[in-house]
Amino acid sequence: MARKQSDYLAALLADEVIESEPETATPSDTVAEEAPALPRHDRMRGTTLLGRESALARVASGEVRQVTQLLLNPDRVRVWTGNARSYQHLSKESCAELIDSIIAEGGQKVPAVVRRVEGDPHHDFEVIAGTRRHWSISWLRANSYPEMQFVAQVVALDDEAAFRLADLENRARKDVSDLERARNYAQALQDHYGNHMTRMAERLKLSKGWLSKMLKVASISDIVLEAFASPADVQLKPAYPLAQAMEDPVAAPAIMREARKIAREQEERRTKGQSTIASAEVIARLLAIKTQPNQTAKTAQVYSGPLGRPAVTVQSANRQGVTLRLHAGSGVDNARLLEIIQNALTELEDTGRGLQR
Numbered sequence: 001m002a003r004k005q006s007d008y009l010a011a012l013l014a015d016e017v018i019e020s021e022p023e024t025a026t027p028s029d030t031v032a033e034e035a036p037a038l039p040r041h042d043r044m045r046g047t048t049l050l051g052r053e054s055a056l057a058r059v060a061s062g063e064v065r066q067v068t069q070l071l072l073n074p075d076r077v078r079v080w081t082g083n084a085r086s087y088q089h090l091s092k093e094s095c096a097e098l099i100d101s102i103i104a105e106g107g108q109k110v111p112a113v114v115r116r117v118e119g120d121p122h123h124d125f126e127v128i129a130g131t132r133r134h135w136s137i138s139w140l141r142a143n144s145y146p147e148m149q150f151v152a153q154v155v156a157l158d159d160e161a162a163f164r165l166a167d168l169e170n171r172a173r174k175d176v177s178d179l180e181r182a183r184n185y186a187q188a189l190q191d192h193y194g195n196h197m198t199r200m201a202e203r204l205k206l207s208k209g210w211l212s213k214m215l216k217v218a219s220i221s222d223i224v225l226e227a228f229a230s231p232a233d234v235q236l237k238p239a240y241p242l243a244q245a246m247e248d249p250v251a252a253p254a255i256m257r258e259a260r261k262i263a264r265e266q267e268e269r270r271t272k273g274q275s276t277i278a279s280a281e282v283i284a285r286l287l288a289i290k291t292q293p294n295q296t297a298k299t300a301q302v303y304s305g306p307l308g309r310p311a312v313t314v315q316s317a318n319r320q321g322v323t324l325r326l327h328a329g330s331g332v333d334n335a336r337l338l339e340i341i342q343n344a345l346t347e348l349e350d351t352g353r354g355l356q357r
Contacts, residue, residue: 037349069111071149077114078123079131082191083158083166084184085176086231090135100135107148111163114152125152130160160203167204179225180220187267189215216243219313224255227262227286229276238283245287253353255288262286281324288316301347303340305332312340319351 046215064343079087092099103110112130117123127134140148157165170176185200193200197215201208217239224246225298228234246252262285266276305311311330324341332340348354 062093068154070154072114072125072152073076074134074141074150076123077125077127077150077152078117078120079132079134080126080166081129081160082163082184082188083131084170084180085131086180086356087131087135088133089232091351095132095136095139096134100141101147102136102140102148108151110135111151111153113155115155115157115162126153126158127152128155129166143258158253163188163192164204177232177234178214178217178236178239179231181218182214182236185211185214186218213240216240218248219243221256221259222261227266227282229266233279233282235279236278242286248253251289255286258289259313273306301344303344305330305336305340312344313338314344314348315349320346322353 042072073157112133113128117126137150171179201211220243299312302310303312311327
């Protein structure tokens, strides 16, 4: 970890109240020559008491900081939802190096950071930093290593401080995608900083311009993201122009239509065992979309029933609402008519013209 980040981490944890057994000081090696030799158990008892007194004195003076490290059952520890890392996307493959390291060292050597929780009958702590360690220990316990324990340092942090600590750890992790961090920042902006981006940037010691770009990438629609083989493929620099393009009310519907088309192609490739479309190609295709003035936005869309007769027509779709016409004599019953209406509304949503715009 870079010195600047290390100093930031130290400052973040410096004022937290943490308790533990005090560190045992090393007994003095100086013994008066004229003192008679004491039996071994008496000597050990004396040095233990002196060592404990010395340790307590060092803690009281602030020379030694007390830290709680517990051996926990990971089943009793939940993962804090404010962390950017997607726990459900972790796997044996993504954690392979860490798993091998834990096995080789006979256990987890670097403690995670957790805080106590209340009111949850199933969990006693939650992970603030160390999600991969939690997942790896859980996996090992379920796969031939039931004795493995989750090693954690207990701290007292409010949600905003917990977010800053988790973010600091994730900055150095290559397996936390830009999209995960961007969406984590967008949620934190609302939850912890009252939607004040400048204050958030100052607290996280980030460039305001860089944070602005991350928040814009976080706004990319889920429909567009489905065009990518994996959310991890969405990186800040290439995705930022796409996020800007999605702000164009004319281009956005066309981009979403193309995204759905690409998503279907991706699924077909997976089914056939073929390689998926690369992120760069996906972005190029989405940005290459050209829209024609006054295209479908002002064109009535007609939905027919099984007999080929018009059943529902979308007469208009704008910011004021959606106007539908239900045709008489379409030959469809009410249940089928409602299904057609639902399909029409879904297609409008997919193209950015629905009621949820």
